[in-house]
Amino acid sequence: MNQDLSENERRQEFTQHWLAAEPSVSAYVFASIAGFHDAEDLVQQIAQEVARRFDQYDSSRPFLGWVLWVARSRVIDFYRRRKRDQLVFSDELLQKLSQAIVERDAGRSDRREALEHCLEGLPGKSRRGLDLRYVEELPSARIADSVGSTTGSVRVLLTRVRSGLAECVQRRLTMVDA
């Protein structure tokens, strides 16, 4: 029975840790690997691995740092399986990226919540552009075809929308803090 309790506690502990860390792990993997499907598959592999190795996690240290250490190995594995001629992050850059992601860990959930609000206020055209990119997974050229625009215009639109959302998130957080 005690064993069951301790297992339940471990399960809960892992669940809480993972739910908190996963958005940052996703950002790390999305940053180092282009392509939603590959990145998402990798995040899943990382989730499974850290769950299995959870007994090795030293709870006196930050969970995210440990998970990103595991993630780095999986990203390197992914690079190895890929074509050699593609440019990839060096070990040093992956390390720097990991550090940058860890630095952004504070306030992560607040920023995500703020983004949800900001998305509500997005003009229809901007929202359609984002849906075509992130849900339909169309490249810029196909989006341009679909909306009768040019590839360059679509790229500029998407960049502006993202930058606008980032500013909106910052504004909301400043308002809450004030």
Add this chain to the structure above:
Amino acid sequence: MDVSDELLDRFLDGDTSNEESEAVLHWLEADQNMRRFAERSEIHADLRRSLHRRNVQQEALAVCSDDASPDLSEYGDKPIRRHDGRRTFAFVAATLATAALLASVLFGPGNSFDRSNSTASIATVAYQSNAGWSDQQRSVGDPIGRGIVQLDVGIARLDFANGASVTLQGSARFEVLSNNRTRLHHGILTAQIPEAAIGFEVQTPAMDVVDLGTAFGVSVGTDGETGVCVFEGEVEVNLAGRDAVQLVREGNAVRSRPSGSVIKSVAYETNRYEGAWPVTSGVLQATGLMKFVSPGPEFVPGRFEDNERILVFLERSGVVPQTEFFVDLVDPGQYQRIHRSEQHAIAAGGRIRSYLLQLDPVGRLERNAINKPRVIGQVTFDRPVIGLIASSKKLSATDDLLGHPGGDYVKTRRGIEPPRADNASDSGRDVVILSVDRRTLSLDLSAGTAVDQIRVVVDELN
């Protein structure tokens, strides 16, 4: 140079030229730039997540209101493929809702390691000898899925679907994590990894070992201390929980403790792997005065001698002969001197592996010396023997095709001296018998002035 948000976005979308990617990677070397990049990648990741979740909700509402085919025309005039709903569901379920599910599946009831053995077969028990399993009884051919296997005694070989072959030497606690990732909690294993399975990983309490196309041994003590010995090729090792990767090349060994701060180089010592390694390399049993030679740069024909035992060397595996070649024996039974006009050929094609069996007295013996070493033994292979090469000429003729790449093969007389058909059985000649099932060779060799050598060719495809 400065990198615009537009270029960063394209980089994150995988939509940049090589020159642009190179420029971004160079730009990222500055810490403040990396911070800006991390911020941008966060927006991308969060948008992907949020928009997917909203889409799933929208689809669910559509299904509830019997509108299973929402009009997508608002996206533009031209038709757009509907996204893969299953994929969306999988993604959202995975990223948002499955931490608890993941925990319950992976942690499971009971012992934290004894969790759900997946029914999906990742490997099979290819061979076992005196194997005692404490978790469940297993037979040759049984599938192994994800999870722990506990071998208390004996030897067992697990062949993975991707071609990797791992032999456990009891007692060993071994975990299959995926088709190319495993964990040795304690015990000894040897592994041979073909090209198709490069990247095969063995985690231990002290180190992670990643194969780079090779054969190696790993031993983990009850205190978690881990030794790695590389027989062929090279592996990467890193301390558990650390980034720094270290390359270990063939003929080298390293050791580390759990929570240790360094991986130490230690003497290349293969003794502890002598139970498991032969099985990994296809020699299931060697009895009598037979010694399977652990691989390593110095343990090759011509450089390693033993006058008391018949040495068994693995020479080459995965050989595909481009032309036919000649051997001395192809059928079960006793090898006897054959008439020159009788030629046995192995056809081109197929895939074969070769071993060299050798009795090589240390130093030189005088002709007609009394008390010449005589040794008797049996060796059993995992594949059928399709040819024996035991004459000097044919041995030399097949050295290039079948000899060990690092071997040093003498050009003097080196075959064995089989009896003629009319010799009495006690004539003192070398006796070699191939069993009816073609898997076991019995030998009774006496070393003369020549090195007694037999090359054994097995069929890897049967």
